[in-house]
Each structure stands twice: as structure tokens, then as C-alpha cells.
Amino acid sequence: MLVSEARISTDSADRYAKQLCNHASHMGARSSWAPPDGTVWFPDGGTCHVTAFGDALLLVAEAATVAQLATIQSIVAADLQRFGHRDGIRVDWSTGVRPQ
Numbered sequence: 001m002l003v004s005e006a007r008i009s010t011d012s013a014d015r016y017a018k019q020l021c022n023h024a025s026h027m028g029a030r031s032s033w034a035p036p037d038g039t040v041w042f043p044d045g046g047t048c049h050v051t052a053f054g055d056a057l058l059l060v061a062e063a064a065t066v067a068q069l070a071t072i073q074s075i076v077a078a079d080l081q082r083f084g085h086r087d088g089i090r091v092d093w094s095t096g097v098r099p100q
Helices: 013-026 066-083
Strands: 002-009 030-034 037-041 047-052 056-063 094-097
Touching: 002 066, 013 030, 013 037, 013 047, 013 056, 013 066, 047 066, 056 066
Parallel strands: none
Antiparallel strands: 002 056, 002 094, 030 037, 037 047, 047 056
């Protein structure tokens, strides 16, 4: 399983996490939000787990293939950066492989 993480410093983590999960469900993905955690299941495979802390938003993307992971990273980063453009939100992913 390929895994990628991003930690975003923000005082509005809860708002951004909820907004991401709600937006995903409107765009055809399945999602859940139960503060402080959320998950987005992408139709073509893979997930993004979201955790809102008081001062940061943690994103953990998981996928079986490099292409799926790249798609998840691209979609989540674009959405969050659009939602948080006034706050200067930037998503920088670090990628690794999780042992099975």
C-alpha cells in the first residue's frame, strides 16, 4: 500500500476537514465526517483520511497504485488550496510505502 501524508498548519483545521469531506461527497466520492476525523473513499480506488487538530490538519492518502495516489494527492491538494487561498493553505505531500 502506498501512503502519502501532509500536515497543514492552520487554526481552521476543523472547518477545512469538514469542507473537504462535504465537497468530496458532492463530487461523487463517498465520505464521512465525525469530528475530528473524516475519510474520503475515491471511486477509482484509494482513500484520504483527515484529522483536524487544534492547530493543524493531517491528511493521510492511501492507494494501491502510484497513479491512484497521484490522483488523490492532486484532487485533495487542489481542493484545500482553493478553499484556503485566503489563509495561504499549501499542501506538501511526503510519500512512502506502508508494510502490508
